[in-house]
Amino acid sequence: MKQRTIKKPIEIVGIGLHKGVPVTMKLEPLEENMGIVFYRKDEGVTIPLKIENVVDTKMATVIGKDGVIISTIEHLLSAIYAYGIDNLRIILDNDEVPVLDGSSSGYCLLIDEVGIKEQEATKKAIKVKKDVQVKTDEGKIVSLKPSHHIVYDFSINFEHPVIGEQEFRFDYSIKEYKExxxxxxxxxxxxxVQYLRSIGLAQGGSLENAIVLDDNKVLNPEGLRYENEFVRHKILDAIGDMALLGYTMIGEYNAHAGSHHLNHLLTKKLFESEENYEIVDLDTAEAESKVFEMAFAHAN
Known part of the structure; x- marks a missing residue:
């Protein structure tokens, strides 16, 4: 299996969720073995997608370099990672990725529109070899464990009548991801939302790009897209955060009440020891290559 990029550039204009300011973003094909690279053209700063460049994880995943940041990257990365794209340049003229409708489906549509290009270099994956876990005193847990598949299993428990306890297990394929x-x-x-706006955040948030709940109900007039849309979005976020590994993961991600911060700690912990993982070449690793061929069968 070969590395992937997009066939031609994509450009969109949107607003950032937290700052609420317009941003123009362009996705460009990138050469083999270059990875995912962000570029703030208004600042002239390049920020490679690497764990060491994560600078904040409180409300979103934020990367930065030389005092320049790019915020709320997880939804875009979720789509890029889900499509198995290895090499891509993301150019922005402001400090936040467009939120679109609050999901990653718009990015999927854009990628489908331009198409995926297979490159000459061999694709690599990161295979989880040992259990790795991060947990808190409050019972929040995120973990990675060995598997022959790509699996995300997430549970949440909110004291809210619309949410409550939810769990979703996602056995990865691009078709299932999109749907x-x-x-x-x-x-x-x-x-x-009211508090966040008082401290200068969530300025771009609205019923057009987020589900908003009061104490009893969903305020969006169209309602939910899925009964358990909340936990499904948590998986969307987790997939975007796992893009920081630099390679598509072969293994099982499990979480209860996980967060961007815990996901960041988990990716760091995985790399603490080479006993925890293995970088596999998908031209020579036959079993792993079959996993990817099935998963990405509908991403061309």
Whole structure:
């Protein structure tokens, strides 16, 4: 199996979720073995997608370099990672990725429109070899464990009548991602939105790009896209955060009440020891190559 990029550039204009300011973003094909690279053209700063460049994980995943940041990258990365894209240049003229409708489905549509280009170099994957876990005193847990498949299993428990306890297990394929994960929107509570706006965040948030709940119900007039849209969006976020590994993961991700911060700690912990993982060449690793061929069969 070969590395992937997009066939031609994509350009869109949108607004950032937290700053609410317009941003123009262009996705460009990139040469083999270059990885995912962000570029702030207004600042002239290139920020490679690497764990060491993560600078904040409180409300979103934020990367930065030399005092220049790019925020809320997880939805875009989720789509890029889901399509198995290895090499891509992401050019922005502001500090936040467009939120679109609060999901990653718009990015999937854009990638489908231009198409995927297979390159000459061999694709590599990161295979989880040992269990790795991060947990908190409050019972929040994220973990990676060995598997012959690509699996994301997430559970949440909110004291809210619309959410409650939810769990979703996602056995990865691009077809299933587009249908069951990419359409799930980010969500927030009305009292939180009001507080965030008071401190200069969530300025671009609206019913057009997020699910908003008051104490009893969903405020969006169209309702939910799935009954368990909330936990599905958590998986969407987790897939985007795992893009920081630099390679598509072969293994099982499990989480209860996970977050961007815990996902970041998990990726760091995986790399603490070479006993935890293996970088596999998909031209020579036959079993792993078959996993990817099935997963990405509908991504061309």
């Amino acid at each position: 069951n994960i990419s359409k799930a929107r980010t969500f927030g509570f009305l009292h939180e």
